[in-house]
Amino acid sequence: MSRADRPIGIFDSGIGGLTVIHALRQLLPQEDLVYLGDTARLPYGTKSHRTIERYTLQMGELLQRHEPKLIVIACNTASAHGLPALQAVSPCPVIGVIEPGAEAAAEVPGPVGIIGTLATVSSAAYELAIRRRDPGKVIHSVACPLLVPLAEEGWFDDPVTDSICRRYMNELPFEVKTVVLGCTHYPTLMTSLERSRPGTRWIDSGRVTAKAVDRMLQGTLGYRTAGARGSLRVQLTDASSRLKEVGSRFLEEALGDVEVVEI
Structure with missing residues (x-):
C-alpha cells in the first residue's frame, strides 16, 4: 500500500x-x-x-x-x-491540536480567552504557542475541570451545564470576545457556552x-x-x-x- x-x-x-x-x-x-x-x-x-x-x-x-x-x-x-x-x-x-488553535487565535485582533482542562491550562502551552506568533497578545486562561464529565455524561443542553458554563465564563474579563475551546469535548457544549457568553467568537480546535x-x-x-x-x-x-x-x-x-x- x-x-x-x-x-x-x-x-x-x-x-x-x-x-x-x-x-x-x-x-x-x-x-x-x-x-x-x-x-x-x-x-x-x-x-x-x-x-x-x-x-x-x-x-x-x-x-x-x-x-x-x-x-x-x-x-x-x-x-x-x-x-x-x-x-x-x-x-x-x-x-x-494546540498549534492550529493557537495560530487561529493569534490572527484575531484583541485579547483572547483559553478554556481547557487543568493540565492544559497549567502547561501554558496555548499562551506560549500564541505568543510565538504575537508576542503582545493579551491572553486570559480559565481551567474548566467540570466540563469534560458533563460532556461524557451527555448533558449537552441542561440547566446544570448552563450554570457551570456561566460560572467559568464569568472568570473571563468582559473585553474578551474570542475564546479558544481548548478541549475537544467542548464543542458538544456549545449551546450552553453560547448562552453563557453571547456574542463571543469561538475557535474550535478540532x-x-x-x-x-x-x-x-x-x-x-x-x-x-x-x-x-x-x-x-x-x-x-x-x-x-x-x-x-x-x-x-x-x-x-x-x-x-x-x-x-x-x-
Missing part, C-alpha cells in the same frame, strides 16, 4: 476527539480514519505531566499497528504534555486541526487515491453501555461498531 493510501490515526483520552473526527470527515471524506479513545483511563486533564506523557506514548504505539501516514493527537492535554515525546519516536508525522491535516496531505503525505468515502474504525480501551449514544452525538452520525483493545 502506498503511503497516501494509509489511514490517518487519531487518538484522545476519551470520546471527545470524535469532534475532530467529525471535522475530518466533513473536510476530507475520502480518507480512512482510525480512532483510538483511552476511555479506560480518562480523564487525562487531572493527571501529572509524566503520566500523560506515558499514556501518549502508549496510545501512539497502539496506533502504529495500523501503519498510519499521520497521527493526530485529538486531545489538548496530551498535545500539551506528550506531543514532543511522541514526535521523537514515531515513524510517521504527529501533530496536536476544525482548525482538520484544516492543518488538509495542508499536510497537500504536501508529501498525499490524499487517499480511492474516490469512495473513507472508512472509520473506532477502538476504545473500555466501552460503557452509553458509549454509542453519547459517542454518536459527538460524531454527529451513527458510531457503528466499536472494538475494545488492551493497553
Whole structure:
C-alpha cells in the first residue's frame, strides 16, 4: 500500500476527539480514519505531566499497528504534555491540536480567552504557542475541570451545564470576545457556552486541526487515491453501555461498531 493510501490515526483520552473526527470527515471524506479513545483511563486533564506523557506514548504505539501516514493527537492535554515525546519516536508525522488553535487565535485582533482542562491550562502551552506568533497578545486562561464529565455524561443542553458554563465564563474579563475551546469535548457544549457568553467568537480546535491535516496531505503525505468515502474504525480501551449514544452525538452520525483493545 502506498503511503497516501494509509489511514490517518487519531487518538484522545476519551470520546471527545470524535469532534475532530467529525471535522475530518466533513473536510476530507475520502480518507480512512482510525480512532483510538483511552476511555479506560480518562480523564487525562487531572493527571501529572509524566503520566500523560506515558499514556501518549502508549496510545501512539497502539496506533502504529495500523501503519498510519499521520497521527493526530485529538486531545489538548496530551498535545500539551506528550506531543514532543511522541514526535521523537514515531515513524510517521504527529501533530496536536494546540498549534492550529493557537495560530487561529493569534490572527484575531484583541485579547483572547483559553478554556481547557487543568493540565492544559497549567502547561501554558496555548499562551506560549500564541505568543510565538504575537508576542503582545493579551491572553486570559480559565481551567474548566467540570466540563469534560458533563460532556461524557451527555448533558449537552441542561440547566446544570448552563450554570457551570456561566460560572467559568464569568472568570473571563468582559473585553474578551474570542475564546479558544481548548478541549475537544467542548464543542458538544456549545449551546450552553453560547448562552453563557453571547456574542463571543469561538475557535474550535478540532476544525482548525482538520484544516492543518488538509495542508499536510497537500504536501508529501498525499490524499487517499480511492474516490469512495473513507472508512472509520473506532477502538476504545473500555466501552460503557452509553458509549454509542453519547459517542454518536459527538460524531454527529451513527458510531457503528466499536472494538475494545488492551493497553
